[in-house]
Amino acid sequence: MQKIIDAHVHLSERGDDALIRFAGMNGLRYTLDELLDTMRRLEIMRGLLLSPPMRGGTPLPNQEIIGLCAKSSGMLAPVITAEPTAKEVKTAISLAEENKKEVKAFKIRLGYVKASAESPVFDKLYDYAESKGLPVLFHTGDTAFSTGDLSRAQPLTLDGLANKREELAMVLCHFGNPWFEDVAELIYKHPNVYADISGLVTPGAYAEKYAEWLAKKISEAIYFAAGAEKIIFGTDYPVSKHSETLALVRRLEVDEPDKEKILWRNAERVFHL
Numbered sequence: 001m002q003k004i005i006d007a008h009v010h011l012s013e014r015g016d017d018a019l020i021r022f023a024g025m026n027g028l029r030y031t032l033d034e035l036l037d038t039m040r041r042l043e044i045m046r047g048l049l050l051s052p053p054m055r056g057g058t059p060l061p062n063q064e065i066i067g068l069c070a071k072s073s074g075m076l077a078p079v080i081t082a083e084p085t086a087k088e089v090k091t092a093i094s095l096a097e098e099n100k101k102e103v104k105a106f107k108i109r110l111g112y113v114k115a116s117a118e119s120p121v122f123d124k125l126y127d128y129a130e131s132k133g134l135p136v137l138f139h140t141g142d143t144a145f146s147t148g149d150l151s152r153a154q155p156l157t158l159d160g161l162a163n164k165r166e167e168l169a170m171v172l173c174h175f176g177n178p179w180f181e182d183v184a185e186l187i188y189k190h191p192n193v194y195a196d197i198s199g200l201v202t203p204g205a206y207a208e209k210y211a212e213w214l215a216k217k218i219s220e221a222i223y224f225a226a227g228a229e230k231i232i233f234g235t236d237y238p239v240s241k242h243s244e245t246l247a248l249v250r251r252l253e254v255d256e257p258d259k260e261k262i263l264w265r266n267a268e269r270v271f272h273l
């Protein structure tokens with residue numbers, strides 16, 4: 001049986017969830033039932049659940065993410081989002097410690113928060129993550145809202161941190177879109193840097209041409225990095241549909257064993273699933 005891991009999923013049960021707009025564009029109900037049904041249908045065995053942004057700009061409280069995962073019959077595992085204040089970093093670490101059997105990673109919302117990857121406020125989080133072997137996911141590239149800060153979400157801003165923290169597994173979300181070549185260099189250069197392909201496929205004019213372009217960019221990154229060991233499947237549900245993100249993997253002009261690495265082998269290794 002093919003086994004797939006979706007390393008980037010969002011969900012809430014709140015009316016002020018800012019991703020409802022994307023769910024609407026994709027014709028998704030954006031509910032726990034829909035998510036789990038889709039995962040079962042497409043043989044996606046596990047998903048990592050991350051806080052969606054709320055309309056006020058703050059992320060859904062981590063406790064609600066842990067609660068949703070508890071209702072998922074073991075299909076979803078929580079990722080703890082850490083915001084850039086000493087208090088929130090401390091709380092994020094405590095939550096990870098209290099739920100250490102479940103929590104698989106941390107997330108930092110570069111481009112949405114007023115801090116960069118190397119801001120000292122995250123030092124304790126990185127220390128903890130390194131000591132526990134928990135990867136840190138970083139939003140990189142285009143932001144979902146026009147108010148985002150691209151100068152802090154540009155993937156090359158992670159190079160310095162990767163140099164300093166060779167034991168920290170870092171996952172660059174959305175392949176740094178549109179800076180695919182920068183991410184190709186980062187995953188090639190650093191043994192501890194990975195990239196996910198979540199949230200890339202979106203509806204709109206030229207959707208078919210855009211999907212082709214994406215497949216070409218990611219395939220080329222694999223040629224450059226001389227392998228697909230650092231690339232991880234994720235959807236960013238409800239921003240991208242499961243079926244369309246799987247179609248993106250099928251379109252890649254790489255060998256089948258490399259697609260298998262992308263679909264689950266790499267995530268299983270990096271997140272210790």
Ligand SMILES: [Zn+2]
Binds near residue numbers: 010199236
């Ligand atoms: Zn996301």
